[in-house]
Amino acid sequence: MTTAWFDDKSRMTPAELQTVTFPTSRLGRRGYEEEAVRGFLSAVHAEFVHLMNERTSLWQEVQRLRRRIIAGESDGEPQAVLFGEADAHVHAVRILSTAQVTADQYVADAQDYSSRLTLEAKRRRDEIMQEAQQYSDMLLEDAHTKAREAAVSALNVAAAPQSDEKQQAAQAELAYLRTYSDVYRAHLRAYTEGILRGIEEWERKEAASLQEAAQAAHAAQAVPPGGPRAINGDASAPLRGRG
Amino acid sequence: MDVARLRESFAHVAVHGDELPLFFYSDLFLKHPEVRGMFPVSMAAQRSHLVDALVKIVSQVDSVDDLTVFLEGLGRDHRKFGVVAEHYDAVGASLLATLEHFSGPAWTPEVAADWKAAYALIGSVMTAAASADERLRPPWWRGTVVAHEPRSFDVSVLFVQPEPRMDYLPGQSVAIESSSRPRLWRYYSIANAPRQDGLLEFHIRLIDGGAVSMALTSSTVAGTELRLGPPVGVLTLSQPVSGRDLLLVAGSTGLAPLKAILDQVASLPRPPKVHLFFGARTADGLYDLESLEKMAAQYSWLTITPAVSADPKFAGETGSLPDVVARHGDWSGHDAYLAGPTKMVRDAAARLASAGVPQDQIHIEDFGWSEP
Numbered sequence: 001m002t003t004a005w006f007d008d009k010s011r012m013t014p015a016e017l018q019t020v021t022f023p024t025s026r027l028g029r030r031g032y033e034e035e036a037v038r039g040f041l042s043a044v045h046a047e048f049v050h051l052m053n054e055r056t057s058l059w060q061e062v063q064r065l066r067r068r069i070i071a072g073e074s075d076g077e078p079q080a081v082l083f084g085e086a087d088a089h090v091h092a093v094r095i096l097s098t099a100q101v102t103a104d105q106y107v108a109d110a111q112d113y114s115s116r117l118t119l120e121a122k123r124r125r126d127e128i129m130q131e132a133q134q135y136s137d138m139l140l141e142d143a144h145t146k147a148r149e150a151a152v153s154a155l156n157v158a159a160a161p162q163s164d165e166k167q168q169a170a171q172a173e174l175a176y177l178r179t180y181s182d183v184y185r186a187h188l189r190a191y192t193e194g195i196l197r198g199i200e201e202w203e204r205k206e207a208a209s210l211q212e213a214a215q216a217a218h219a220a221q222a223v224p225p226g227g228p229r230a231i232n233g234d235a236s237a238p239l240r241g242r243g
Numbered sequence: 244m245d246v247a248r249l250r251e252s253f254a255h256v257a258v259h260g261d262e263l264p265l266f267f268y269s270d271l272f273l274k275h276p277e278v279r280g281m282f283p284v285s286m287a288a289q290r291s292h293l294v295d296a297l298v299k300i301v302s303q304v305d306s307v308d309d310l311t312v313f314l315e316g317l318g319r320d321h322r323k324f325g326v327v328a329e330h331y332d333a334v335g336a337s338l339l340a341t342l343e344h345f346s347g348p349a350w351t352p353e354v355a356a357d358w359k360a361a362y363a364l365i366g367s368v369m370t371a372a373a374s375a376d377e378r379l380r381p382p383w384w385r386g387t388v389v390a391h392e393p394r395s396f397d398v399s400v401l402f403v404q405p406e407p408r409m410d411y412l413p414g415q416s417v418a419i420e421s422s423s424r425p426r427l428w429r430y431y432s433i434a435n436a437p438r439q440d441g442l443l444e445f446h447i448r449l450i451d452g453g454a455v456s457m458a459l460t461s462s463t464v465a466g467t468e469l470r471l472g473p474p475v476g477v478l479t480l481s482q483p484v485s486g487r488d489l490l491l492v493a494g495s496t497g498l499a500p501l502k503a504i505l506d507q508v509a510s511l512p513r514p515p516k517v518h519l520f521f522g523a524r525t526a527d528g529l530y531d532l533e534s535l536e537k538m539a540a541q542y543s544w545l546t547i548t549p550a551v552s553a554d555p556k557f558a559g560e561t562g563s564l565p566d567v568v569a570r571h572g573d574w575s576g577h578d579a580y581l582a583g584p585t586k587m588v589r590d591a592a593a594r595l596a597s598a599g600v601p602q603d604q605i606h607i608e609d610f611g612w613s614e615p
Binding site for chain 2: 013014015049052053056059060089090092093094096097100101103104107108111112114115116118119122125199200203204207208210211214215
């Protein structure tokens with residue numbers, strides 16, 4: 001048997017690529033961009049790992065075929081040994097692994113989607129709150145200014161003797177403006193609380209639909225190896241269905 | 244067992260990256276389909292936990308004391324997942340099958356014997372720790388939510404009744420599993436000292452895209468059942484009491500363990516002076532200020548300083564929490580307890596150390612083996 005690639009110590013390994021260092025160029029600006037070199041190395045590393053995994057399965061396959069030939073020869077019947085139990089197991093492991101990776105991807109996608117949605121909702125919430133705050137500040141300021149003016153004029157009315165009719169009118173206006181201010185405050189509170197309830201309700205619905213999606217994904221995945229198609233259908237339906 | 248040969252063998256298979264744990268779990272689930280239900284839907288995090296644990300074990304295999312502490316913790320920790328002694332054989336068989344598969348021709352009888360011996364050791368330490376733990380406490384507690392109080396847009400306070408009663412030290416945490424996110428456990432600190440009625444208070448912050456925090460803040464109501472793991476953690480009041488005054492620095496829901504410690508201090512015969520800094524991005528994030536201020540009004544030894552980092556218009560202290568704490572003078576004579584976002588805790592610890600607070604007076608949480 002020739003030396004297997006596993007044992008060939010002169011070959012480069014992925015680990016070497018990860019730890020390699022380059023001398024810094026002495027003339028400052030010359031030489032490669034470090035980021036670019038690092039990026040390339042990480043791509044080479046990934047490729048390397050991929051190749052090694054591929055070679056392992058090829059090696060296993062060669063071993064399997066070799067066993068089959070040897071076994072066949074000893075039986076005198078080359079076709080006697082077909083797909084052995086051990087091979088079937090490795091095959092099943094691969095299928096299950098693929099199904100698992102697919103399921104992981106769906107969960108990761110759903111989580112990513114939920115994360116983006118929450119961020120967006122928070123941003124919108126902050127905007128709405130800020131607008132409402134500004135609106136409320138403005139109206140209250142306006143109401144206060146008017147109420148102050150009314151108070152001042154009522155004071156003037158009291159200082160300089162005027163007809164009862166005018167004084168009554170000023171007091172009426174003052175009362176009116178006080179009411180105006182109170183009503184607006186109550187109105188704004190109701191308005192803001194309404195918005196908050198809306199947001200909370202929306203968040204709850206969002207959470208519920210995501211939960212359904214997760215449960216559907218779980219249900220679909222509970223029968224391994226059920227196949228990615230089934231998982232896809234079940235997991236994405238509630239997401240699509242959200243109005 | 245030849246340690247050098249074992250390490251060389253592991254380095255050899257480790258280059259296969261994620262393929263290694265992927266093969267391992269598929270092999271395990273095919274041979275023992277019944278254990279699949281003990282794992283979450285997505286196995287991505289699980290796979291990196293397995294590789295991390297293997298890396299740690301292989302690198303520490305010749306420093307038996309450290310490794311034993313790690314493995315005992317791991318063994319106890321696995322009880323809440325429903326792991327029993329029989330599972331260890333199944334895992335060992337799949338581990339060996341995986342290593343054999345990826346070792347190729349390097350899988351010699353000697354290497355196989357090394358791994359077999361190593362795994363037998365791992366398994367025996369873990370199972371021994373687990374069965375010793377069995378005599379002390381249940382694998383997990385049933386927790387019934389008795390109240391859910393939304394405090395701000397993204398923070399909820401949950402009150403949970405554990406069954407049976409749970410013994411713990413103020414400042415400790417438990418892992419929580421919600422039935423709507425099966426097999427996903429996240430650690431949360433208990434926010435009160437043990438009470439007569441056994442009730443536990445938890446402060447849950449909604450993490451963007453966080454599967455468990457989402458379930459706990461939005462779909463949990465009074466009556467919801469949770470599973471609670473055993474209490475863990477070292478962020479607890481030093482015993483015996485040092486006599487030094489206390490500095491508590493809480494960022495966001497990092498308040499929970501410190502509130503439990505505060506609770507404990509209140510029951511001491513002669514409480515030390517306590518200064519609690521409670522920080523958040525905006526005033527809205529100071530979700531528990533009301534109850535803290537109530538405590539401050541009740542106890543003369545307690546001072547509360549709320550601080551906000553992202554709203555210059557805030558009426559109180561503004562700026563990053565470590566800055567605010569540093570501005571308030573000399574803490575070198577205090578025992579400091581810090582909790583909150585990792586970066587805030589790290590910054591605050593560094594600031595205090597450089598301001599002359601001795602390292603052994605700065606207490607932070609160290610989850611070590613139990614980090615989820």
